[in-house]
Structures are given as C-alpha cells and as structure tokens.
Amino acid sequence: MTEVVAATFRQKTKKSKLVEKGVRWGIFLCALASVLTTFGIIFVLAKEAIPFFREVSLVDFLFGTKWNALILPRSFGVLPLLMGTMLIVIGAGLIALPVGLASAIYLSEFASQRVRKTVKPVLEILAGIPTVVYGYFALTGITPILKSFNDEIPVFNALSASIVVAVMILPMVASLCDDALKAVPRSLRDGGYALGSTKTEVSLKIVVPAALSGIVASFVLAFSRAIGETMAVTLAAGGTPKMTLNPLESIQTMTAYIVQVATGDIEHGSISYHSLYAVGGLLFLITLAANLLSYKILKKYREEYE
C-alpha cells in the first residue's frame, strides 16, 4: 500500500525542504541588509554628530548666520549653507518644474507615437549621465555663456549651478509627470471630448488636474534630488558659504561643504570633522521628509479617479 502512495504523490524530501529553507533565508538576509544599512547610516550620523552638538548648541547650529568651520575663529551657523542649497534648489525648480511638466504634457497628450518612442528613452539616458559630467559642463559650458552677458559674474556662481541642476532633474520630472498623465484613464479624456472640448482644454483642465498627485510627487522627488545633488554644485557654485539671495555670487551648499571637508586634510575627531556629520544629518532629514511627503501624496490621491 505505502508503495502505491509513494508512486502517486511526490513526497517532500529532505533535500527539497533544505532548498526551500535556504532560499527563504537567503532572500531574507538580502532584504535585511538594505534595512540594516539604512539604520547603520542613521546610527553613524547620530553618533558622530553628538560630539559636535556637545560644543555647539542646536540653536546656534540651526539659526546661526555665519559658517566658518575651517579657520579660526570658528563659527557653525548652518543657515548660509542651507540658504546656498535652497538658492540652487529654487533656481533649478523654477526652470525644471514648468519645463518638465510642459514637456510631459506634450509627450503624453500631443506627441505622435514616433516622437514619443524616441524622446522617452532619451530622457531616461539623460537621467543616467554621471553628475560630475554635468558639473564640468556647467563650469566649461554654462558659465562662459553667462560671462559673455556680464563679465563681472564670478567663475563660480549659483546661477550656473542652478541651471545645470535644472538640466539634471528635468528628465526625471518630465518622465515621472508623463507617467502620471498617461495613467489618467482614457474614459476621462473621452468624457471631455464628448462635451465638445478641444485637445488643449482636455489636456490642461481634465488630465493635468486628475494627475496632480503624481505631478506633485514628482516635484517633491525632484526637490529632494536637487537638495542632495553634490558634484555638479561643488564644481559650479564654489565654496564660499554666504547668506545671499543673489544667484550671481559664489555660494556653498551643504553637500559642497561635505565634499570639501571629506576630501580636505581635516584632523579626524576635530570639531570641523564632526560638523560634517551634523550637516549630513540635516541633509538626511530634509530629503527623508521630502521623500515621505511625496510617498504620502501619491498614496493619498492614488485612487482619486477610479
């Protein structure tokens, strides 16, 4: 009797059980690794930043208006760095968000199938160019053009960096907005057309509002990408921490400061060294908040048109 059963039903063997278990644990460890890395980064940031905050109060750090970390007398007010970052981010946003959204509307609503098939992969390739190349491009391509208009513009300036960061985030904005617009169901467009609306009316007044959550989320992601951008702004914007809103001056961003300290000959364990982690931590918190926000926006409005 038992022989018959064994022939008809395949039984679990020791080996197959072992394989099952091995695969399960293997995948679990991979998943665990990425989570642990994140926590590891948070831990290191916090641990190394603590000595900094023993000497500099949080208030002085967050609201101080002078950043002078490397030469005496030292001063650790992060506002100039934050302002430098924001100058770049806002400048880049002013250029990239409208242009990105407009090109997405064109791609999704107006472009022929052929144009779409060509442009969409190009956008994705653009997003893959190493950022240091963009920085070099800003320095050798954009800045000379700016200087040809006004020779007094310094070689390192925020405007040039803004433009190049805009060029960097543009493909991402265009591509993500295009996805959001494409996700709006055909039936909504049909509804608009059947009411005697033109293509422009349907695109701008029905499709764009319906895709708003995806569009806003792409904006927030672009914002967080621009904040975190390092090499291009380090190369193009310079290394002068400054409280200014003038994009034609040289400034320093948070990321550029981190590069400067990390590549310089700062003594390990000094206050300047620990300041790196304080700035890094702040950067981490800002981008984390931005990413959470975009996740929230997407999740909250995802089923809006269903």
Added chain:
Amino acid sequence: MTPVDEAKKISEKELMNKRPKSTKPESNISSGDKENDLRNAELKGEGVVISYGADQAVKGVDIAFPSNKITAVIGPSGCGKSTLLRAFNRMNDFILGAKVEGSLMYKDMDLYDKNIDPVEVRLRIGMVFQKPNPFPKTIFKNIAWAPQMNGYTGDIAELVETSLKRAALWNEVSDRLHDSALGLSGGQQQRLCIARSLAMKPEVLLMDEPCSALDPVSTSHIEDLMLELKEQYTIVIVTHNMQQAARVSDYTAFMDSGNLVEFDETSTIFTNPKEQRTEDYVSGRFG
C-alpha cells in the same frame, strides 16, 4: 411648465411607482409614421465603412436615426455597433488607425467634411459612455466645466440645477453639490454624466451601453429619463440588453458582423422580424 416643476414631476413619479413606464414597446407607430420618421431623420449614414487598419468593423451600413425618437442598436459583441455609434460624433478620431468612409450627415452638415471642426460636431451630438466617467471634480464642476469652457454667459448655478433636475439627480445631490462626484454611486455617476451632456444642450444624444455597469434600479431611472428626454432629443442607444431595447426604443437596428441586418420599428423587430438571423438573435438562439 418650468423645468423645475417638470423635474419635480419626474422625481415624484419615480417615487410613486417603481416602473412607471410601460414595459411593452410603444406600439402606436403605424408604418406611415415610419416612412415619415425616416424621411425626416436628421442623423444619417450612407455606405458607412469603418476600419481599423486592415480590419473592417463596419462594412457599408446605410442607416437613419429618426428625430425625437429612441433608436436602439443591438447585436452580438464585436458586431460594430459601438464603432458605428462613435463615428457619429467623431470619437473614433482618437483611435489610432481608425478610418471612417462613406457619408455621415447631421442635418446638412457632413460630419467628416475637412472644414468641419470635430469639436462643433460633438457640441451638437453628445455622448454618454458605457462606464460612468465623471471628472475627479465636484458635482457642480462636472456640469459647469464644459459650458464655462465654451463661454457660457448665463447663470451657471441655474444651469447646473436645471441639468441635474433634467437628469433626475437633483433631489439626491442638491445638498452636496460641492462634494466630489466620485463619492456618488455608479447609477448616480451615470446620471451625472447625462446631466453633464444635457448642460451643453446637444441636439442628439448617443448612448453607448449606458446601463451595462448599473444595477436594475439605476437602469430603470435612466430608462425613464430617456423616455422624458426624447421629447427634445434624438437618442441612439447601443445596448446588449434586449429587454432594454424593447422597453425604451421606438426603432431598433440589428447589426451582425459589421452589417446592418434589419432596421424597423421595435415592435416589429421583436415580434415579427423579416430576417431569420434577427429572429434567432432576439429570441436568444445566438449572440
């Protein structure tokens, strides 16, 4: 009677009896009327061929939709009835590779004339779709949007109210006009879509299986509504539901594999069709 009273009457009637309209086809059309109706029909197609690439979905159809009547187009899935319907307000323009040949006329307007703006066609010939497709906006804005876009200068609040009353939806939504339309039930959403079309004051209403996604009560609401509306509009409805065709329509067109098999008064189609295939279909032997 003002539209307000009229709408009140409609909704009162709705409350009074679940199925106010007769379930039998209107039988008061004599064959003299039929010839008259066809002669006076304003929406007509001659030799209509519609193809997607190499596939012909509609293979040379001559058809006329009598004015101020409801014409049902029935037939098995894939027979080309929706394609034909969509050709009459140029909704096939958006389908890649779709080609419409033959003559499609509304009054003396050639719907596919090079100089005709498809937007103008759709302003006069409105459409209600299979799946309710309210915009993700408020109830109010769903209706106000298109008229405002087209430069409506009258009292927009009044237009919204009248349109909702005509679509027998006002009583259910008057206290939440500024809530999202997506909070409505499927049947309410479909009536909102009808109200939205009515606000543009079209002359013809094309309905593409408007009740296929709805429950029986919502369906009966919409059928009642159609019977009210035909006083002012020419209505063409594509439907899979033969009882529905029999209940609401004055004329019925039966299509099969891209051809118009038979067109006649609804009572004739359902009781005494000339073609064997029509009889097989309406009696449920195929399709």
